[in-house]
Amino acid sequence: MSAKVLAIANQKGGVGKTTTALTLAAALGRRGMKVLVLDLDPHCCASVHVRLYPEEAHASVLDIFTSKDAISSDFWAQIIQRPDGLNFDMVPAKTQLSDLEADLKERKGKGSILRNAVASVRDRYDFILFDCPPHLGILLVNALVASDLLIIPIQTDFLAVHGLKLLVDTLKVLNKVLPKPLEFKALATMYDRRANACERVLRLLHNKMGPQVFSTVIGLDTKFREASGQGTVIYTVDQSSRGAKAYESLAEEIIALW
Numbered sequence: 001m002s003a004k005v006l007a008i009a010n011q012k013g014g015v016g017k018t019t020t021a022l023t024l025a026a027a028l029g030r031r032g033m034k035v036l037v038l039d040l041d042p043h044c045c046a047s048v049h050v051r052l053y054p055e056e057a058h059a060s061v062l063d064i065f066t067s068k069d070a071i072s073s074d075f076w077a078q079i080i081q082r083p084d085g086l087n088f089d090m091v092p093a094k095t096q097l098s099d100l101e102a103d104l105k106e107r108k109g110k111g112s113i114l115r116n117a118v119a120s121v122r123d124r125y126d127f128i129l130f131d132c133p134p135h136l137g138i139l140l141v142n143a144l145v146a147s148d149l150l151i152i153p154i155q156t157d158f159l160a161v162h163g164l165k166l167l168v169d170t171l172k173v174l175n176k177v178l179p180k181p182l183e184f185k186a187l188a189t190m191y192d193r194r195a196n197a198c199e200r201v202l203r204l205l206h207n208k209m210g211p212q213v214f215s216t217v218i219g220l221d222t223k224f225r226e227a228s229g230q231g232t233v234i235y236t237v238d239q240s241s242r243g244a245k246a247y248e249s250l251a252e253e254i255i256a257l258w
């Protein structure tokens, strides 16, 4: 077993990154996959969502970046946690992650810290998912360098598509310095079936990006908010909801990629 590593990122906030990371993890888990989620956002939304509160956590992804030693399999065993009632593992975030930029300033090879660390845990999982912060900095660079595929959730409204060019340009610049160019696939999220504008945006997305868009479209579903309010994922709230089914379909698409 050697895990496929997926970064879920977009410089825009509120587009469904965290929802995608957690729901996709659960959907892959339902297909028998072993999944590890790393919360790389200093806002700790994914961690709080699954009730791994940063102020109570004895370990976090920060330890990966501050450790003086190489990250061993035993080290991972100490920081990996299993959120209550869920079917995937997780390493929570910590607010102090936002100081990393300054703390790592002088560190050599600072962009590959996560990639090197992940090497010693890949054999224990089928998928490793990174919930990324919305700004381009040391954490996002580490996530992209360590990943096999970048998933870009895109909210289906006109402003979001406008922002897409910015993100793709960023990736082009990054790909020049990455050890191997990173593939990406966009995921249409929060699609409102009743809004004509949404349909036009979706068509635009498919026209512009062709196969680099997942066939699965994630529709609007209030059950997502219900799930986060209950500290769980949509499968616990309503496994036959549209949102639940959509992420199952995404999981199948992703499994079929390899």
Ligand SMILES: Nc1ncnc2c1ncn2[C@@H]1O[C@H](COP(=O)(O)OP(=O)(O)O)[C@@H](O)[C@H]1O
Pocket (backbone or CB within 6 Å): 012, 013, 014, 015, 016, 017, 018, 019, 020, 045, 189, 190, 191, 218, 219, 220, 221, 222, 224, 225, 228, 243
């Ligand atoms: N498909 C969806 N339908 C309805 N609400 C959603 C959907 N996806 C996400 N949300 C809600 O939108 C908000 C922002 O989503 P989130 O995943 O936290 O975005 P990000 O991580 O990109 O900031 C959250 O309150 C979440 O519950």
Ligand SMILES: [Mg+2]
Pocket (backbone or CB within 6 Å): 017, 018, 019, 041, 045, 046
């Ligand atoms: Mg988020």
